[in-house]
Amino acid sequence: MLTYRPLGRTGINVSTISFGSGGYNRLGQTSNPPLSETEMHRLVHTVSDLGINLFDSSPGYMDSETILGRAFKSMSRNKFFVSTRVVFSELDTENKINYSTPKEIIDSIENSLNCLKLNEIDIALIAASEAADFDFMINEQIPILESLRRQGKIRFLGSSETAATDGNHSWIRAVLTTGMMDVIMIAHSMLNQSARLSVFPYCIKNGIGVMNIYSVRNIFKDSERLTKTILLLQERNLLDDSINPNAPLNFLFKDPDIGTLVEAAYRFVVFTEGVSTAVCSAVSLPKINENICSLAKGPLPSYLIDQLKTMFGHLSEPVGN
Numbered sequence: 001m002l003t004y005r006p007l008g009r010t011g012i013n014v015s016t017i018s019f020g021s022g023g024y025n026r027l028g029q030t031s032n033p034p035l036s037e038t039e040m041h042r043l044v045h046t047v048s049d050l051g052i053n054l055f056d057s058s059p060g061y062m063d064s065e066t067i068l069g070r071a072f073k074s075m076s077r078n079k080f081f082v083s084t085r086v087v088f089s090e091l092d093t094e095n096k097i098n099y100s101t102p103k104e105i106i107d108s109i110e111n112s113l114n115c116l117k118l119n120e121i122d123i124a125l126i127a128a129s130e131a132a133d134f135d136f137m138i139n140e141q142i143p144i145l146e147s148l149r150r151q152g153k154i155r156f157l158g159s160s161e162t163a164a165t166d167g168n169h170s171w172i173r174a175v176l177t178t179g180m181m182d183v184i185m186i187a188h189s190m191l192n193q194s195a196r197l198s199v200f201p202y203c204i205k206n207g208i209g210v211m212n213i214y215s216v217r218n219i220f221k222d223s224e225r226l227t228k229t230i231l232l233l234q235e236r237n238l239l240d241d242s243i244n245p246n247a248p249l250n251f252l253f254k255d256p257d258i259g260t261l262v263e264a265a266y267r268f269v270v271f272t273e274g275v276s277t278a279v280c281s282a283v284s285l286p287k288i289n290e291n292i293c294s295l296a297k298g299p300l301p302s303y304l305i306d307q308l309k310t311m312f313g314h315l316s317e318p319v320g321n
Contacts, residue, residue, distance in 0.1 A: 001296050002051035007276045008209030010156050010182050012081055012122065014277045016270050016295055017288075018054035018211065019047050021064035023281025024218075029062050031283050037067055043283060044071040048079060050292065056185075056211065056279050057116070058085040058127070059108060065115035072117055083123035083183070083211065084112045085160060088141050089132035097132050105144045109153055120152055123183050126159040130171035138178055146180075156209075158183030163214050167192060167318035169199055176202055187214035187318070188275070190249070190268050190308055191229070194316035200274030212278040215269040219319065220249075220261040229319050238315060248311075255301055263294040268308065271299030 004013040021027040028035030028043065035043070044055070057064045065084065072080070086108045089099050100108070112121060124145055128137060148154050159175045163186075166172075172184050176199070184203065188195040192214075203210050219226050223246075230245040244250075252264045270278050282288050299305070 001292055005276050009207030014054045015052045016277055018277045018279050019052050020279040020281035021057045022061045025281055025283045026062050027064045028283040040067050041071040054081045056083045069115050069117035081122040083125055085125050085127040088126050088128040088137050091129055102144050109148050122155045123158050124154045125185055130166040134174050156182040160185040163187035165318055168316040183209040185211040188212050189214050190265055191312050191319050192315055193313050204274050209276045210274055212269050212275050215278045216262050216265045220265045266291055266294050267300050270295055
């Protein structure tokens with residue numbers, strides 16, 4: 001039932017839903033109740049059997065890399081692809097930017113390879129703050145990843161973003177101009193569609209693969225959070241006061257084929273031109289199956305997409321978490 005798309009110019013074809021080991025569940029480590037490692041392995045194997053072939057992780061996702069690595073041992077390497085992070089810069093508790101040293105970057109990749117039990121990482125995604133020294137990272141840090149790629153430890157380079165704060169994708173827009181990125185991981189949703197205008201056209205033209213995050217998260221599952229978000233945006237004069245904060249997206253249900261806001265959110269994102277795959281961090285197989293079935297319905301009707309663009313298409317705020 002899943003379909004596959006080229007991940008930009010990489011030559012990799014990825015499932016339209018990929019499996020994220022982060023989010024609120026951390027592969028089931030922080031779900032309620034937490035999953036046992038046996039259950040996590042079974043989850044990984046089952047989603048692979050369903051056709052999901054891209055697994056996203058990070059050294060910062062507790063023990064996700066190690067658990068994935070042990071699950072991968074019984075899987076054929078040609079059945080899956082893996083992305084993980086390497087930190088270039090981050091803010092400390094005093095909002096001072098700390099930069100990773102060359103040794104820390106190399107050790108990060110080596111540790112990820114060891115934990116994941118792989119000889120090669122398919123996609124290494126830079127994790128950096130949008131406030132960092134761009135030139136330093138481009139001139140001093142990316143060459144280290146390029147060297148690791150030449151050594152066969154990385155196949156493709158990419159970048160994530162600080163989605164919780166960088167609503168207008170300033171870091172992604174800057175790093176794309178270097179021409180060094182094969183893949184990006186970016187937050188794009190019904191409420192923050194700014195990437196559709198400022199990032200995706202470049203990706204389409206230049207063959208950049210797009211891993212979509214924040215497609216759903218909590219805002220489309222929690223009506224109270226959605227209401228508070230709409231009210232806050234209205235208070236800041238970023239949304240029209242005519243939008244009902246208690247039911248801002250109920251117009252989507254004009255189409256009887258749309259069952260939930262989560263379904264609408266995934267269908268909106270995955271069928272946005274430029275998106276290769278949407279990263280889903282659910283650890284419930286019924287939910288994962290439900291998401292797969294939702295995508296089988298195809299894109300939202302064009303009149304609903306137009307209404308979403310009219311209402312929210314101007315926003316570039318870090319909302320949706």
